[in-house]
Amino acid sequence: MSATLFTNGVIWTGTEDADALLVVDGVIAALGDEARARGAEAExxxxxxxxxxxxxxxxxAHPLYGGLEAVGPPVRACESVDEIVAAVKKYADEHPEQEWIVGASYDGSLAPGGLFDARWLDAAVPDRxxxxxxxxxxxxxxxxxxxERAGITPDTPDPVLGEIPHxxxxxxxxxLREWGATDLVMNVMPPREEQERIDALGTAADYYLARGVTWVQDAWVEPADVATYIEAARRGVLRMRFNLALYADPRHFDAQVERFAAQRRAVDEIGxxxxxxxxVKFFADGVVENETGALLAPYCTGLHxxxxxxxxxxxxxxxxxxxxxxxxxxxxHAIGDAxxxxxxDAIEYVTRVNPPRDRRPVIAHCQLIDDxxxxxxxxLGVIPNMQPLWAQMDALMTVLTIPRLGAERAGKQYPIRTLEKSGAPLGFGSDWPVSSGAPLxxxxxxxxxCTVDGEPAGGWTPHEILPIDAALTAYTSGVANQAxxxxxxxxxxxxxxxxxxxxxxxxxxxxxxxxxxxxVRATYLGGATAHQADN
Structure with missing residues (x-):
């Protein structure tokens, strides 16, 4: 038997405070005076x-993609198009053996309308x-x-569920915007090596555990990704908890749905x-920033x-x-109010036509919701899984979002407090690597x-400010409820x-x-130290 007693600090159970906590064989055994009495001989x-x-x-979140961002040109921190191009050139020059230069993820607000020109990258890498x-x-x-490799020419029509700007x-x-267009390139790219993908899950675990996270919903998993997770589990190298959301594509759903049960069984058999x-993950729409988020009223800019x-x-x-x-x-995934x-409506239909059961359906993002x-x-018992980091007046909001929505609609975004007060079972997520995966x-x-600089004073849409206990709950027991x-x-x-x-x-x-x-001084998973901060 292993036992550990935590003392000399504040221990928050989720509803109240204690001053001691005893762990026995990976399970919390007691708190307070009982913990001290039973843990007299504990470490x-x-x-x-x-x-x-x-x-x-x-x-x-998307931990596999997040881990893979470490493999490729380091463009995440770049603050201009010129910086991105320079980073791509430097990486390509240092990796002449790589047939394709693949990286992520650049800031879409750095070019007008989020439209970036191929010729800017041609100047850095003209031959690959x-x-x-x-x-x-x-x-x-x-x-x-x-x-050229994807066969995209001026005569290529916009594909279903995609757009090719000219x-x-x-x-x-x-x-290239949305799956129909991006898939034209992704389908001709060589796949990543399996070891590289398994290593990326380790990179993701390092990232998350250092930020106090021990369970992640991977919200976009395709068959090759399932195989990577299974192989990592078989090798015993998964160091945190993952749940996989199998991707449902409207273009191929009839074929996919027949495989979903088998994919879950394959994961379960690993044990x-x-x-x-x-x-299972559905995309109802795209994103407001490229005007593919589905709205009840038209975009102010009117492109889509x-x-x-x-x-x-x-x-x-x-x-x-x-x-x-x-x-x-x-x-x-649902961004726009439509x-x-x-x-x-889809979830309401399911509850009406299928027998009752504990479903816990999730709608992620919920950026704009009609009153x-x-x-x-x-x-309906629907979990709004929201990304609180997005509820601020940053560059993406001011440069791309507000001009598309207009001031009145923009002020209704991310109604976190309204949903929490309504009794909705609120949960939080980060959408990492889209944005920071640090819950704090x-x-x-x-x-x-507010932004990191404290702007605006008093907060943007301050009526949606969430009390700190509720925010901590949404990132802990709220997510556990979702899981x-x-x-x-x-x-x-x-x-x-x-x-x-x-x-x-x-x-x-x-x-x-x-x-x-x-x-974060330490993170524990099943009582074992999964991360320890350097002193």
């Missing part, structure tokens, strides 16, 4: 006046294909050789406590009018019904609606797995602008 951890709580979960993903992962920026002279620009595949609905008519509802019949969880309504639909989340970064915005794991992790209570994070101070009494600076 001791002195919290040094710090704060111990349940570890965080991330209810919507270059493919860069935008921060939103709905957009590619490619050079001319990549366009220059004024009719030539192809080099920016890894670190891996499940209980979910109402945006893009990926599933026509009743097709999303019928697809969700078939997924639900397999006993799988529904997880729908997409959110379609997603809610008439706000109460439907609680009524997101929580800082949730409780302030059907509320009895296993998400709270620091007796009987729960000792999935814990030790912070250097109490976030509940820390100013919002200082929350991102709170140090």
């Amino acid at each position: 001791r951890v002195d919290l040094g006046g710090g704060f111990l709580m349940a570890s965080f979960g991330d209810g919507h 294909p270059v493919v860069l993903r935008a921060w939103d992962y709905h957009t590619l920026w490619v050079n001319s050789v990549a366009l 220059r004024p002279d009719g030539s192809v620009l080099g920016t 890894s406590p670190m891996l499940t595949a209980n979910t 009018s109402h945006g893009q609905q990926n599933w026509e008519g009743q097709s999303l509802a019928e697809a969700a019904r078939r997924v639900d019949e397999l006993g799988l969880q529904i997880h729908i 997409a959110v309504r379609q997603a809610l 008439a639909d706000l109460g439907r989340f609680a009524d 970064d997101g929580i800082a915005v949730a409780v302030s609606r 059907f794991a509320e009895h296993n992790w998400g709270r620091a209570v007796a009987g729960a797995s000792a999935d814990l994070v030790w912070l250097d101070r109490d976030p509940r009494t820390t100013a919002p602008d200082l929350l991102p600076k709170v140090t």
Whole structure:
């Protein structure tokens, strides 16, 4: 038997405070006086006046893609087109053996309208294909050789569920939007080596564990990704918990749905406590920043009018019904208010036509919700998994989003507090690597609606500011509820797995602008140290 006693700090159970916590064989055994009495002979951890709580979960992210960002040109931190081009050139010069230069993810606000020209990359690498993903992962920026390899010419029509922007002279620009267009390039790219992909899961685990996260919903998994996760689990190299959301594509759904149950069985047969595949991911629309988010009223800029609905008519509802019949969880990306309504309608249809069961359907992002639909989340038991970090007046908001939505609609974005007060079972996620995967970064915005510089004073849309306890709950037990794991992790209570994070101070009494600076001293998974900060 192994036993560890945590003392000399504040221990937050999720609802109340304690001053001691005992872990026995990976499970929380007792708190307070009982913990001290039973843990007299246990190994001791002195919290040094710090704060111990349940570890965080991330209810919507892309860990495999995030890990792969470390393999390729380092463009994430670039603050101009010239910086990106220089980084691509430097990387290509240092890697002459690579047939394709592939990287992610650049800031889409660095070019007017988010439109990037192939010729800018041609100046850096004229003789090999270059493919860069935008921060939103709905957009590619490619050079001319990549366009040639994909067979994209000025005469190539916009594909189903995609757009190929052109220059004024009719030539192809080099920016590709949404799956129908991006797949034209992705389908001719050589696949990554399997070891490189497995290593990327390790990179993702290093990233998350250092930020106090022990469970992640991978919200976009294709068959090759399932195979990578299974192989990593078979080798015993998964170091945190992952749940896979199998990607549902409206262009190929009939063939996909027949494989979903088999993919889940293949994961279950591995028997890894670190891996499940209980979910199916739908994209109802795109993103506001490239005007493919589906809106009830037209965009102010009018390029795509109402945006893009990926599933026509009743097709999303019928697809969700078939997924639900397999006993799988529904997880729908919905950004615009039209997409959110379609997603809610689909879930309502499923609950009406399929037998009752514990479904816990998820709608992710929920950037814009019509007033008439706000109460439907609680009524239908739909989990709004929201990305609190996005609820701020940063460059993406001011340069790309507000001009497209207009001031009135823009002020209704990310109604986090409204949903929480309505009784909706709120959960948080990061969408990493689209944005920071550090929960404390997101929580800082949730409780302030301010940028890192404290702008605007008093917060943007301050009526949507969330109390700190509610924000912490959304990133812990709220995600555990989404994962059907509320009895296993998400709270620091007796009987729960000792999935814990030790912070250097109490976030509940820390100013919002200082929350991102709170140090994660250690992260524990099943009582074992999964991350230890350097002293």
